[in-house]
Amino acid sequence: MATAERSTLLGVFEAIGDRNHEEIVFGNDPVSGLRSIIAIHSTTLGPALGGTRFYPYPSEDEALEDVLRLSQGMTRKAAAAGLDLGGGKAVIIGDPRRDKSERLWRAYGRVVDSLRGRYITAEDVGTDTMDMETIRRETRWVVGIPIEEGGSGDPSPATARGVVAATRAAAEFRWGSDDLSRKTVAILGVGKVGTYLAQRYTDLGARVIAADVSPPALERAVARFGVEPVGIDEILDVECDILAPCSLGSVFDEKTIPRLKCELIVGAANNQLTTEDDADRLAERDILYAPDFVANAGGLINVSEEIRGYSPERAAARIDKVYHNMCHVLKAAKDKGITPNAAAVEWADRRIGEIGNLRLFRRSGDDRN
Numbered sequence: 510m511a512t513a514e515r516s517t518l519l520g521v522f523e524a525i526g527d528r529n530h531e532e533i534v535f536g537n538d539p540v541s542g543l544r545s546i547i548a549i550h551s552t553t554l555g556p557a558l559g560g561t562r563f564y565p566y567p568s569e570d571e572a573l574e575d576v577l578r579l580s581q582g583m584t585r586k587a588a589a590a591g592l593d594l595g596g597g598k599a600v601i602i603g604d605p606r607r608d609k610s611e612r613l614w615r616a617y618g619r620v621v622d623s624l625r626g627r628y629i630t631a632e633d634v635g636t637d638t639m640d641m642e643t644i645r646r647e648t649r650w651v652v653g654i655p656i657e658e659g660g661s662g663d664p665s666p667a668t669a670r671g672v673v674a675a676t677r678a679a680a681e682f683r684w685g686s687d688d689l690s691r692k693t694v695a696i697l698g699v700g701k702v703g704t705y706l707a708q709r710y711t712d713l714g715a716r717v718i719a720a721d722v723s724p725p726a727l728e729r730a731v732a733r734f735g736v737e738p739v740g741i742d743e744i745l746d747v748e749c750d751i752l753a754p755c756s757l758g759s760v761f762d763e764k765t766i767p768r769l770k771c772e773l774i775v776g777a778a779n780n781q782l783t784t785e786d787d788a789d790r791l792a793e794r795d796i797l798y799a800p801d802f803v804a805n806a807g808g809l810i811n812v813s814e815e816i817r818g819y820s821p822e823r824a825a826a827r828i829d830k831v832y833h834n835m836c837h838v839l840k841a842a843k844d845k846g847i848t849p850n851a852a853a854v855e856w857a858d859r860r861i862g863e864i865g866n867l868r869l870f871r872r873s874g875d876d877r878n
């Protein structure tokens with residue numbers, strides 16, 4: 510083996526570290542320029558489901574780190590949502606506005622298909638339902654298909670529905686009532702999920718304040734739902750009942766937490782806490798933080814319903830169960846005297862251990878699973 514090759518391979522295992530990923534698959538198609546990485550973190554509870562992110566990563570190392578981090582998060586999200594699914598994620602290195610083609614998607618579909626269902630893909634940042642439809646021409650292991658093609662479509666409305674269910678649970682826990690009609694909600698990021706969330710909250714009668722780095726996105730939310738716009742530098746200082754981060758991760762750290770003037774944090778963004786210490790910092794300030802991976806599972810629950818044939822009614826009923834999941838986590842945190850984040854991680858990891866262990870119970874002499 511050449512030295513260069515050896516050092517690359519060692520780099521991958523080094524990057525995995527102690528995160529225990531099962532398998533990393535690199536896809537390469539020189540004709541279309543496809544360069545993809547699929548990371549299967551865990552299939553303990555079921556096939557690893559997670560979206561494909563199309564992003565112009567500055568380096569392969571950054572693409573690898575992102576897919577390793579995101580796939581690990583999917584394992585916990587699926588476990589806490591009570592799904593029979595594991596955690597996986599994929600990234601494609603490239604510019605989604607320039608580099609997509611039928612050939613690329615079909616080549617990628619063949620890479621996904623080669624995993625024979627160990628990994629199921631879906632849309633994510635930089636990909637959409639039409640891309641999933643093209644992938645489906647090569648593999649059945651894809652969800653998030655357009656509604657007109659019999660799929661569940663864009664997961665964002667489902668994610669917003671789940672966030673509201675999670676907020677109701679947190680409100681009940683905090684204020685003894687899940688009525689959100691007279692609350693003030695500050696939404697950080699009115700993209701796909703943030704917009705649906707603004708709509709839900711204004712429909713409920715809540716006062717909604719919002720900020721976004723994209724002026725057109727903010728203007729649309731103002732025009733459509735009458736949200737009150739503020740600058741992105743001000744949104745964390747706004748006096749409100751509920752803060753809903755719906756943009757990027759790492760919103761909360763030692764600098765931002767002292768500025769907050771909210772009682773609850775419940776939003777869609779992944780990885781809102783910069784470090785685990787931030788959960789303690791929020792608790793010290795008596796701010797109730799609803800763990801992101803429990804609150805934002807609505808989209809995952811929705812697409813997972815496609816695996817057995819999508820029914821909007823059944824999907825909605827299942828998404829609403831995020832309310833009970835959040836109640837469980839908040840109660841466990843209180844009973845054990847730990848942060849909600851720690852309680853959610855403990856709960857997800859326990860389910861993976863207990864239910865994954867079932868496979869040791871042999872069902873027949875032929876059972877080798």
Ligand SMILES: NC(=O)c1ccc[n+]([C@@H]2O[C@H](COP(=O)([O-])OP(=O)(O)OC[C@H]3O[C@@H](n4cnc5c(N)ncnc54)[C@H](O)[C@@H]3O)[C@@H](O)[C@H]2O)c1
Pocket residue numbers: 664665666668697698699700701702703720721722723726741755756757758777778779805806808809
């Ligand atoms: N779409 C889903 O169903 C879903 C499901 C689970 C989790 N999430 C997470 O929720 C978040 C939002 O997802 P989305 O699909 O709505 O994405 P999106 O790209 O449609 O929206 C993000 C919005 O945030 C804005 N933004 C970016 N940086 C910002 C900043 N620094 N300050 C303020 N605004 C900023 C963008 O302009 C955009 O309007 C992401 O973290 C995503 O990973 C989304």
